[in-house]
Amino acid sequence: MTRPIRLGVNIDHVATIRNARGGSLPDPVRAAALAIQAGADSITAHLREDRRHIRDDDIERLRALSAPLNLEMAATPEMVALAVRLKPHACCLVPERREERTTEGGLDVIGQRNSLAPAIAALNKAGIRVSLFVEPSPDVLRVSSELGAPVVELHTGTWCEAVVAGHTAQAAAEFERIKSASLLGAELSLEIHAGHGLDYATAETISELPDIAELNIGHYLIGEGIFVGLGNSIARMRSAMNAGRARLGSAA
Ligand SMILES: CC(=O)[C@@H](O)[C@H](O)COP(=O)(O)O
Numbered sequence: 020m021t022r023p024i025r026l027g028v029n030i031d032h033v034a035t036i037r038n039a040r041g042g043s044l045p046d047p048v049r050a051a052a053l054a055i056q057a058g059a060d061s062i063t064a065h066l067r068e069d070r071r072h073i074r075d076d077d078i079e080r081l082r083a084l085s086a087p088l089n090l091e092m093a094a095t096p097e098m099v100a101l102a103v104r105l106k107p108h109a110c111c112l113v114p115e116r117r118e119e120r121t122t123e124g125g126l127d128v129i130g131q132r133n134s135l136a137p138a139i140a141a142l143n144k145a146g147i148r149v150s151l152f153v154e155p156s157p158d159v160l161r162v163s164s165e166l167g168a169p170v171v172e173l174h175t176g177t178w179c180e181a182v183v184a185g186h187t188a189q190a191a192a193e194f195e196r197i198k199s200a201s202l203l204g205a206e207l208s209l210e211i212h213a214g215h216g217l218d219y220a221t222a223e224t225i226s227e228l229p230d231i232a233e234l235n236i237g238h239y240l241i242g243e244g245i246f247v248g249l250g251n252s253i254a255r256m257r258s259a260m261n262a263g264r265a266r267l268g269s270a271a
């Protein structure tokens with residue numbers, strides 16, 4: 020039987036709009052509640068070290084909602100302590116640079132193995148599901164598995180940018196990397212998630228990969244929400260993902 024695919028809605032950029040005026044509106048927690056009603060399986064929020072969008076009190080309020088919370092964060096002692104205290108359902112460890120506009124690549128799990136290991140161990144011990152936001156590359160997946168993380172989230176940004184730019188050959192090559200990484204990840208008994216830069220079309224395509232269990236999508240959904248309403252953009256995303264998954268079922 021074909022496994023369903025989960026949708027995690029990232030509400031960071033509702034907070035970006037709120038913070039543009041420094042007040043409390045629009046409230047990202049209200050957006051999260053609406054996302055759950057519209058079919059999101061979980062909520063994702065990235066608490067950056069510079070607090071440029073999501074803030075600590077948002078995390079506390081998101082934690083109180085009915086859907087699981089996936090907290091994205093850098094693997095710093097401050098963030099690990101905060102996660103252990105707030106106990107989100109899941110933590111996705113991401114690389115972070117203050118100067119970047121958005122997450123620019125996957126974690127350097129090979130170079131930072133020694134600093135990642137204690138962070139992963141502490142989160143595992145606290146009963147939080149740990150995922151590592153990584154490039155779709157074989158060495159990176161093997162080290163992720165050795166580090167004891169049960170989940171990896173494959174960075175889809177390079178593929179999505181190539182698709183949007185119409186760089187067909189590069190897009191095809193990037194998609195093959197994602198596909199091979201998802202196969203290897205499954206062989207290593209990792210749960211495979213994917214995200215960054217996905218839109219309706221790329222989400223539908225990637226949903227055809229049978230080993231992908233979850234997509235985390237934010238920026239595009241919030242942007243589309245301006246035109247069609249957030250509930251409608253999420254419902255349409257769900258349909259796109261279901262359509263991709265259904266093609267997989269009919270091909271089997
Ligand atoms: C890790 C990831 O791909 C996204 O969650 C992204 O980090 C969202 O936050 P930013 O837009 O601040 O990068």
Ligand SMILES: NCC(=O)COP(=O)(O)O
Pocket residue numbers: 029063172213214215216217235236237238239
């Ligand atoms: N981890 C990826 C994520 O949460 C959402 O990324 P984006 O859709 O905002 O680019």
